[in-house]
Structure formats: C-alpha cells, structure tokens
Amino acid sequence: xxxxxxxxxxxxxxxxxxxxxxxxxxxxxxxxxxxxxxxxxxxxxxxxxxxxxxxxxxxxxxxxxxxxxxxxxxxxxxxxxxxxxxxxxxxxxxxxxxxxxxxxxxxxxxxxxxxxxxxxxx
Amino acid sequence: xxxxxxxxxxxxxxxxxxxxxxxxxxxxxxxxxxxxxxxxxxxxxxxxxxxxxxxxxxxxxxxxxxxxxxxxxxxxxxxxxxxxxxxxxxxxxxxxxxxxxxxxxxxxxxxxxxxxxxxxxx
DNA sequence: TCGTTTATCAACCATTTTGTTGATTACTTA
DNA sequence: TAAGTAATCAACAAAATGGTTGATAAACGA
Numbered sequence: 001x002x003x004x005x006x007x008x009x010x011x012x013x014x015x016x017x018x019x020x021x022x023x024x025x026x027x028x029x030x031x032x033x034x035x036x037x038x039x040x041x042x043x044x045x046x047x048x049x050x051x052x053x054x055x056x057x058x059x060x061x062x063x064x065x066x067x068x069x070x071x072x073x074x075x076x077x078x079x080x081x082x083x084x085x086x087x088x089x090x091x092x093x094x095x096x097x098x099x100x101x102x103x104x105x106x107x108x109x110x111x112x113x114x115x116x117x118x119x120x121x122x
Numbered sequence: 123x124x125x126x127x128x129x130x131x132x133x134x135x136x137x138x139x140x141x142x143x144x145x146x147x148x149x150x151x152x153x154x155x156x157x158x159x160x161x162x163x164x165x166x167x168x169x170x171x172x173x174x175x176x177x178x179x180x181x182x183x184x185x186x187x188x189x190x191x192x193x194x195x196x197x198x199x200x201x202x203x204x205x206x207x208x209x210x211x212x213x214x215x216x217x218x219x220x221x222x223x224x225x226x227x228x229x230x231x232x233x234x235x236x237x238x239x240x241x242x243x244x
Numbered sequence: 245t246c247g248t249t250t251a252t253c254a255a256c257c258a259t260t261t262t263g264t265t266g267a268t269t270a271c272t273t274a
Numbered sequence: 275t276a277a278g279t280a281a282t283c284a285a286c287a288a289a290a291t292g293g294t295t296g297a298t299a300a301a302c303g304a
Contacts, residue, residue: 010145013142013143013145013148015143017139017143018139018143020135021139023136029216030216033223038251039251040251049294050251051251051252051294051295052292052293059291072302073250073300073302074250074301075250079220081217081220084213084216085217088213092206094151094152094206095203097155097156098155098156102203144262146262161281162279170263170264171263172281173264173265173281173282173283176282177261177262177263180282194272195272195280195281196279196280246303247302247303248303249300249301251299251300251301253297254297255294255297257294258291258292259292260291260292261289262288265285266284267282267283269281269283270280272278272280273277273278274277
C-alpha cells in the first residue's frame with residue numbers, strides 16, 4: 001500500500017493548493033514571479049486592506065510558496081519556484097497515469113470494435 | 123495590462139485548486155487515475171460516510187476535474203486529465219518566469235561580485 | 245528624540261466548508 | 275409489484291476562511 005504522501009494525505013500539499021485557490025493570492029504569485037516585492041507594493045493593485053494582504057502573504061509563506069527577507073523596515077517577499085515545481089509534479093504524476101490509461105483503452109476498443117460505442121455520460 | 127484570467131481571477135481556477143486542497147479529494151484523484159470508479163468504490167477506503175464522499179465528488183466535478191457517466195444504477199466517475207493539465211500550465215507559467223529571473227540575477231551578481239553576499243532572509 | 249513608514253497583532257463578524265443523520269429518488273432483479 | 279442496491283437531497287452543527295477596524299511594534303530619517 002502506498003504511504004500517506006503517495007495517497008495525498010500531506011498537510012503541506014493541503015496548504016499549497018489551498019493557497020492557490022484564491023484570486024488575490026494567485027495575483028500575488030503572478031506579481032512575485034517578476035521579482036521580489038513588499039507588502040505595500042503587493043497590496044496596491046487590490047481593493048482590500050493591507051492587513052488582508054498581509055494575511056494572504058502568511059498563507060503563501062506557510063504553504064512554502066514564498067519566503068521573506070529583511071531590508072531595513074521592509075520585508076520583501078520572494079517566490080519559491082521549487083515549491084511550485086512540487087505541485088506540478090504531484091498533478092502530473094496522476095495526470096500521466098490517467099492519460100496512459102486512456103490511450104490503452106482507446107487502443108483496446110479500436111481493436112475489439114471499429115464502431116464507436118455511445119457512452120451515456122456527457 | 124493582462125486580462126482577468128492572466129492575473130488569476132478565474133473562478134474555475136479557484137474551484138480546481140480548492141478541489142485539490144483536501145487529502146480525501148486527492149485520494150479520489152489518485153484512485154481515479156487508475157480507472158473509473160463508483161461512489162461506493164471510492165468511499166470504501168475512507169473513514170467518512172458515503173454522503174460525504176458524494177459531496178467531495180461534486181466538488182471535483184464542479185471544478186471540472188472529473189466527469190460522470192451512467193451505467194444502470196451506477197454513475198461512475200472518470201478523471202479529466204485535460205483539466206489537470208490546465209493547472210500545471212498555470213503554475214508553470216509563473217514558475218518558469220521566476221526561474222528565469224533567478225538565473226538572470228545569479229548571472230548579474232556573479233558578474234558584479236564573485237563574493238557571495240549574505241541575505242538576511244532564510 | 246520625534247515623526248513617518250512598514251508591517252503585524254488582536255478582536256470581531258459574515259460566509260463557506262465539511263461532516264453528520266435521516267429521508268428520498270432512480271434503477272435493477274426476483 | 276416488491277425488495278434491494280446506488281446515490282443524492284435536506285437540514286443541521288462545528289470549524290475554517292476572508293474581510294474589517296483599531297492598536298502596536300520595529301526601523302528609518304531629520
């Protein structure tokens with residue numbers, strides 16, 4: 001039997017996917033992909049308070065998607081591409097298996113019956 | 123200026139990433155990557171009621187990550203690899219930009235100062 | 245030191261999410 | 275038709291999420 005991580009019971013994956021499930025946080029990711037930025041800089045485009053943005057940043061940091069550094073009174077945020085790569089690796093590990101399944105099924109059906117069967121699903 | 127989707131304000135992305143931010147739903151995805159299954163089959167490994175699993179399946183379906191079909195009284199679930207591919211595409215679009223930034227910065231710093239600078243962040 | 249900038253902490257509220265139990269619908273089979 | 279199986283609907287409770295306002299801490303600059 002696969003271990004907990006292989007079955008998907010990883011709290012860090014919970015945090016990372018949850019962090020991406022919000023348009024504000026995805027906007028922060030998009031901005032940070034072009035370089036580091038402070039909370040005030042990140043908050044500027046959004047119609048919410050700086051405190052709310054600060055909370056979003058903590059969600060991203062707890063998920064490991066960003067890191068903070070110190071520059072005087074400023075605490076710039078930096079994207080952590082390695083964490084993003086882990087997410088695509090998780091998704092792709094199942095996507096590729098499923099696509100291989102579909103290819104095998106297509107091949108089998110074509111060999112058994114050249115007539116396309118109608119499936120009740122949409 | 124990029125449009126709403128490019129900035130990440132896409133409700134479908136919200137649903138898809140939120141759908142993956144739960145260990146039960148990731149377990150369902152993992153199982154479905156090996157082939158279709160019914161609600162009862164999917165519910166068996168989990169210590170929650172069948173109704174709760176049914177709700178999780180609706181979350182995955184609303185996110186476009188799975189589809190349903192009809193087979194008599196059974197309604198099997200099928201993974202939708204194309205939707206998973208869209209998620210990896212979104213993540214990679216920003217990851218790759220950030221990694222290119224880092225490579226440019228590394229090159230610049232190496233050219234300016236061979237001595238590695240200490241950054242206050244972790 | 246004093247004022248300003250940067251950012252967080254704390255308390256609170258509305259909404260959403262996740263689970264339960266019990267009833268109901270849809271389909272199959274005897 | 276009647277019984278059994280597959281799955282959902284409905285109502286409810288507990289917990290988490292996302293936002294606000296107001297107060298506070300930490301570092302800089304004159």
